[in-house]
Every structure is written in structure tokens, then in C-alpha cells.
Amino acid sequence: MTNIERSLREQLPQETDDILFSEMKLSDRMKANIRQQAASVQMRSHMRFRKAWIIGMSAVAAAAILIMGYPMMQQPTVPAPIQDPAGSVQPPIGGASGSQLSPLVTATLGSVEEAKAAFGDGLLVPNVMPEGYTLADIQTVSEGDVVRDVVITYATGDKAITFTASRNQAVFPADLFTKTEVNGFEGLVYEQPAFTELYWMESSIQYSIMGPITGEDAMKAAESAQL
Amino acid sequence: MKPAGLITKESFPKEPAQALEQLMESYGDIVMRTAYFYTGDRHLAEDISQEVFLRAYRNWTSFRGESTVKTWLTSIAINLCRDKMGVRMFTEQPTDPSRMERGRTISVEDEALENMKKSEVLQHVLRLPLPYQEALYLYYYLELSTREIAKATSSPEGTVRNRLHRAREALAREMKREELYND
Numbered sequence: 426m427t428n429i430e431r432s433l434r435e436q437l438p439q440e441t442d443d444i445l446f447s448e449m450k451l452s453d454r455m456k457a458n459i460r461q462q463a464a465s466v467q468m469r470s471h472m473r474f475r476k477a478w479i480i481g482m483s484a485v486a487a488a489a490i491l492i493m494g495y496p497m498m499q500q501p502t503v504p505a506p507i508q509d510p511a512g513s514v515q516p517p518i519g520g521a522s523g524s525q526l527s528p529l530v531t532a533t534l535g536s537v538e539e540a541k542a543a544f545g546d547g548l549l550v551p552n553v554m555p556e557g558y559t560l561a562d563i564q565t566v567s568e569g570d571v572v573r574d575v576v577i578t579y580a581t582g583d584k585a586i587t588f589t590a591s592r593n594q595a596v597f598p599a600d601l602f603t604k605t606e607v608n609g610f611e612g613l614v615y616e617q618p619a620f621t622e623l624y625w626m627e628s629s630i631q632y633s634i635m636g637p638i639t640g641e642d643a644m645k646a647a648e649s650a651q652l
Numbered sequence: 653m654k655p656a657g658l659i660t661k662e663s664f665p666k667e668p669a670q671a672l673e674q675l676m677e678s679y680g681d682i683v684m685r686t687a688y689f690y691t692g693d694r695h696l697a698e699d700i701s702q703e704v705f706l707r708a709y710r711n712w713t714s715f716r717g718e719s720t721v722k723t724w725l726t727s728i729a730i731n732l733c734r735d736k737m738g739v740r741m742f743t744e745q746p747t748d749p750s751r752m753e754r755g756r757t758i759s760v761e762d763e764a765l766e767n768m769k770k771s772e773v774l775q776h777v778l779r780l781p782l783p784y785q786e787a788l789y790l791y792y793y794l795e796l797s798t799r800e801i802a803k804a805t806s807s808p809e810g811t812v813r814n815r816l817h818r819a820r821e822a823l824a825r826e827m828k829r830e831e832l833y834n835d
Binding site: 445450 | 767773
């Protein structure tokens with residue numbers, strides 16, 4: 426090994442560490458920043474995935490309706506209108522009249538009390554949220570005259586926890602979720618390092634809490650839910 | 653400089669958030685130092701380091717592990733540094749003044765400056781043209797192989813070998829001149 430080679434292998438790294446990089450470290454503050462930004466990246470991607478999943482399921486449902494409905498349109502099973510000798514047309518026996526569509530209507534409410542009144546008896550709402558989170562938004566989704574979902578958002582800075590109550594039961598990918606209990610009721614939790622989803626069913630209402638919080642915090646919030 | 657046992661992707665968790673923790677733990681300082689070496693600006697180095705780990709986090713699943721994790725992260729860091737500096741700092745024409753004047757200048761405190769003057773190798777290395785500094789830093793400090801350097805800098809391996817050879821020669825000349833001057 427030449428002198429230059431020895432100097433480069435032995436002295437250069439030592440001198441570089443001692444002189445140039447003596448205080449050059451990825452600090453805990455920077456690591457925390459990176460974690461926070463990574464969590465928001467994950468949350469955005471999670472929301473995109475959910476949106477894509479909903480759109481995908483809607484497309485599948487629409488396709489199923491078309492496939493099943495097409496033969497029915499081609500070969501109507503509804504009896505033809507009966508024409509009486511006088512020439513007037515009667516509706517078929519048992520035939521429905523009017524549209525069967527019932528569009529979902531979203532409304533923003535001003536208080537938890539309003540949400541409870543709109544949803545009807547039995548809506549539970551959490552009394553405890555992780556420190557810093559405050560009530561930011563309340564929305565209802567109605568199907569006809571019935572409020573089907575209540576969605577309450579609690580926020581701090583750019584972070585948000587979403588609490589939902591729905592009359593529709595959710596379906597879960599079994600490999601991601603773990604069974605748990607909320608106040609003795611069966612639930613499912615998917616706890617990731619920076620995002621937790623907790624679902625449970627109580628009195629035929631599907632509840633959920635989702636946000637950039639720990640599983641423990643999600644459980645505390647869930648167990649604080651009261652009438 | 654090589655973190656033991658965490659060389660390839662298989663040594664890290666598959667889940668990106670968990671992998672991120674280990675990446676920051678194992679390579680945080682290396683990335684920060686590399687960014688500082690290229691930019692010469694502590695604040696810029698901090699910004700770049702954060703961006704390096706966020707990119708690594710976003711691309712962890714698609715990273716196929718065809719290189720070591722250190723080479724992969726170094727490659728991300730170098731590309732970001734070059735983007736931030738606005739010029740291809742480390743080209744084959746290092747003595748072109750129009751390229752050199754926009755290169756980085758490492759700023760050191762007075763005390764460090766005194767220590768720098770006492771250093772036997774570092775002060776001479778930092779006087780070399782930037783491409784030579786880069787080759788020496790990546791090879792001797794980060795302990796990357798010439799193949800890994802070629803991958804990280806998107807250069808042919810022959811070019812890397814050539815630069816290293818010329819860098820050693822230039823350094824030897826510089827150090828000899830200093831010796832003669834002192835005598």
C-alpha cells in the first residue's frame with residue numbers, strides 16, 4: 426500500500442469525521458419531521474385507496490345491475506297492461522309506480538346534539554379525544570328520510586381523526602384487521618405505525634374511529650362513546 | 653461506515669414505516685453528511701436529507717434491492733443535491749471555471765478552520781477539483797466500491813476508476829508540493 430493509499434484509507438475518514446462532520450447528524454427533530462411527513466403521505470395515499478375502492482365497488486355494482494337488468498329489459502316479466510273494451514289502460518296488478526331511486530343527501534350540522542337528534546335514538550359520540558384534537562366538522566348522509574351515517578371530524582393542525590356511525594355494516598379484509606373488543610362489543614382494529622382504524626358494532630350501528638393515532642388512543646376514544 | 657447486518661433490503665422490515673425507522677437509524681448520519689459534502693450548506697443538507705428519507709419511504713415497496721440500501725440512498729441523495737445545486741457539479745470537465753464557480757463551498761467555523769489547516773489529508777483533498785473530491789469521498793469515506801459509485805453517480809465504472817486514479821495522483825502532487833513548501 427502506498428503512502429497516499431494509506432493516508433486515504435486511514436486518515437481521510439478520521440479527519441473528515443473530526444473536522445468536517447463533527448456535528449453533522451440527523452437530529453431527533455429532523456427524524457420527527459420525516460415521520461410526520463411520511464404519515465401525511467400515507468394518509469393521503471390511504472384516502473386515495475379508499476376513494477378508488479369505493480369507485481371500484483360502485484363500478485362493480487353498476488355492472489352487476491346492468492348484467493342482471495338487461496335480460497329483464499329484453500323479456501319483461503311485468504304483465505302487459507290490460508286493455509278494457511272501452512279502450513282505457515289500467516296499471517298492471519302489483520306494478521310499482523314512481524321512481525325507486527333514493528339519492529344520498531349530505532348535510533352539515535352545527536352540533537353533536539343536532540347530529541343525535543337527526544340520527545335518532547342510540548347514537549353514541551366519543552367524549553374523549555387525544556390531546557389537541559377538537560371538533561371540526563359534523564356531516565350526515567341521509568337516504569330518503571333516514572339519516573344513514575353521521576361523520577364527525579376532530580382536527581389539530583393538518584391532522585384529523587374521523588368518527589363515523591353508520592346503519593350500514595362494513596366489510597373488512599380479514600388479513601389486515603385484528604379482533605378486539607370495545608366496551609364488551611366485538612370490534613376490529615388495523616393499527617399501523619402512523620395510522621389506526623378501529624371499527625365496532627353496537628346496537629346494530631357500525632362505529633369507526635380512524636386517524637393518525639395509536640391503537641391505544643383510538644380505543645380510549647371508542648370506549649368513551651356515550652349516548 | 654457500514655452498518656453491520658443491514659446491507660441489503662432483506663435485512664430491513666418490509667413495511668415502509670418500520671423500514672423508515674431503521675433507515676434513519678442506520679443511515680441518517682451518512683445521508684446528512686453526504687448532503688453536506690455535496691452542498692456545503694447545513695440547512696440545505698437538512699432539507700435534502702429529509703427529502704431523501706421521504707423518497708425512500710415512498711419508494712420502499714418498489715425498490716427491488718438490486719443494489720445495497722446504502723448505495724440506493726446515496727444515489728437518491730446525490731441526485732437531489734445535483735438538482736438543488738442547479739448544475740451538474742461533478743462533470744468530466746472539473747476545471748471549467750463556469751462550472752466550478754457555482755459549485756459548493758464548505759463553510760467551517762474558525763476552530764474547525766484551524767483544525768483543517770492541521771489536517772494532513774483533508775485540507776488537500778478539499779483543494780482538488782470537485783469530481784476528484786467526489787470520487788475520494790464515495791470510495792474512501794463511504795466505502796462504496798467503484799461499481800457502486802458508478803451506479804450511484806450514473807457514470808460508467810471505467811470513468812469512476814479513472815477519476816480515482818487521477819485523484820490519487822493529484823493528491824500526491826498536492827501533498828508533495830506542500831512538503832516542499834514547508835521545507
